Amino acid sequence: MGSRRYVFLSASFLSKQYKAIPSDMLENSILFFGAKRSWLFPTNREEMLDARNQPVKYLEFDEDYKSLVLHKEQQKLAYWLLPDKDYQSASQFFQGVTDPVIEGNYSPLILDEAWWRTDFQPTQAKYTGDVQAIVTNFKNGAFGYDEVMELLYQSNPTVVPTLYWTED
Numbered sequence: 001m002g003s004r005r006y007v008f009l010s011a012s013f014l015s016k017q018y019k020a021i022p023s024d025m026l027e028n029s030i031l032f033f034g035a036k037r038s039w040l041f042p043t044n045r046e047e048m049l050d051a052r053n054q055p056v057k058y059l060e061f062d063e064d065y066k067s068l069v070l071h072k073e074q075q076k077l078a079y080w081l082l083p084d085k086d087y088q089s090a091s092q093f094f095q096g097v098t099d100p101v102i103e104g105n106y107s108p109l110i111l112d113e114a115w116w117r118t119d120f121q122p123t124q125a126k127y128t129g130d131v132q133a134i135v136t137n138f139k140n141g142a143f144g145y146d147e148v149m150e151l152l153y154q155s156n157p158t159v160v161p162t163l164y165w166t167e168d
Helices: 011-020 025-029 043-053 064-072 089-094 113-118 131-140 145-155
Strands: 006-008 029-038 078-082 160-162
Touching: 006 043, 006 113, 011 029, 011 064, 029 064, 029 145, 064 078, 078 089, 113 131, 145 160
Parallel strands: 006 029, 006 160, 029 078
Antiparallel strands: none
């Protein structure tokens, strides 16, 4: 059995922290960003202007970090939620990734509102027990960090949703 995979949720936070993360953890990690790929890698003037209009200075991320993101894409371990805001597609992405702990693929994301309202135990939540916020988040294609972390964790308890890197 392998190690649990870290799932990094913020392109911005990871750009500031990636050099402090052990290389084997980065190599095995998943990038699940609530951003547009074109904000980091614009291909035309319109995308460049869109990237410049973001509160995060994506265009100023260093080249080593951009190379890391491209490497994760080549590994098929990177997913951009925007512009589609499609959690069904995100679920398919996760189902196509091998979970090294169970040595099979990850389960689909739990996008069934009824499950969240009846089976989910808010007292057992790891990141947020706010069912309405979780459901609204995935139904609207939003990317609230706590809601995404709870969705990932409940769907696949072997992943480690990570916003800020801290050594355990």
